[in-house]
Amino acid sequence: MAFAKGGAVYGAAWKDDYSVEHIRITSEADLYKLQKSKYLQSYTGKIFRQVKADLGEGRFALFSGTPCQITGLKCYLGKEYENLLLVDLLCGNAPSNLFFQKYLKDEFPEGVKKYEFRHKVDGWNADCVTVTVTDGRSMVRRGGVQDLYQRGYHNHLMCPPHCEHCAYQNAPRYGDITIGDFWGIQKYDSAVDVKKGISAVIIDNEKGQVFFDAVPAAEVSVKKEVPVEWLGGNGFVNGGHNFIHPKRNAFFDEIRWRAFQEAEDTALKPALAQKINSANGNVVSSLTTHFSFDETVWEEHFVQGRTVLSVKPGKAQVGKYATIMIGKCLERGRKYSFEARIKFKSSSDILNFHIKDSGTKAYQFFYTMKNDKKEDWKIVNAEVVPQSNIFDQFMFGASQFTGEGNYLVIDYLMISEVKE
Secondary structure (H helix, E strand, C coil), X not given: CCCCCCCEEEEEEECCCCCEEEEEECCHHHHHHHCCCCXXXXXXXXXXXXXXXXXXXXXXXXXXXXXXXXXXXXXXHCCCXXXXXXXXXXXXXXXXXXXHHHHHHHHCCCCEEEEECCCCECECCCXXXXXXXXXXXXXXXXXXXXXXXXXXXXXXXXXXXXXXXXXCCCCCCCCCEEEEECCCHHXXXXXXXXXXXXXXXXXXXXXXXXXXXXXXXXXXXXCCCCCHHHHCCHHHCCXXXXXXXXXXXXXXXXXXXXXXXXXXXXXXXXXXXXXXXXXXXXXXXXXCCCCECCCCCEEEEEECCEEEEEECCCCCCCCCCEEEECCCCCCCCCCEEEEEEEEEECCCCEEXXXXXXXXXXXXXXXXXXXXXXXXXXXXXXXXXXXXXXXXXXXXXXXXXXXXCCCEEEEEEEEEEECCC
């Protein structure tokens, strides 16, 4: 509709070096440049001047951006314009472009040909990226388990100070229309098909309402008016404020001189901070220290040289995991052998084994043992191929030791590199 008015549209676009900047387009053929998510700051440069020039010539302008960019433009213009429509985003935080550049350089030294956040190869999601490198190979990474940038972003490890104290996220909004993904809509409306994604549109004023009402019905597959409270914490529209990871400042310090993953690991894994790149040898981990767990529901004993984890009286439904540190981070794609001799009693029909990132909740499942209800010794031999370089813990599943009087006895547990 903006183009039908002979207008210009402004929004965030990738540059050739995979930084992001705001650009001006005047043709629907260029609209693809502004589409899709970019989880980093967009450079605005002289774009506000261009908007003002368009408005001064009577041209219609649609400007989209983060709430702070919308507010900045309004302050720059100094007055209201009837021929300007402001569209702000449900924004969590926008990290510095320098972080993204460091990540690309370290993770894809061969160079990147195409990068897509929130690629829908697996349907609508918040954590899928597709990266095509310069030799044509394409790879899909899901969440912080497989992708270091998402690991840092979704844990707010890269959240800038100005985003931490953002004054423009809550209602009332500064734009005319607010847009974003409607995460969690299926909890309230099961009739909505979310496979391809559902957008939230908040009409902030009368100008926004007029523009929205003019959208042809054929262009909208689902249009329902629902309570804004259904948005939950998305974009902090319903109150609350942004947050930072407790180790954000440590990451900011370390990224100045460490590789991207090393900086993340140093901030997220304090126990590993002094061991980065220092551990060698075939045996990665053996049971030499005690487990970490929620002490309100589990207890640990050492009997005849063996570790015993047991459920405390009255805590039949544990729902908590137990972890033990590995000597170093496992390497993505490398094969490891997992060996253990255990004995357990549980109401659960299975016992799951995982590797975990000590700095976040990210984990990867690799083996399931069926519970035959016989309390005898069992030998476990399994193969582990990490999907990421972040895993430095072994983890027993969160709901495996349910029922009064249940326990787990470990004779030995070992993860070793498989030499090809």
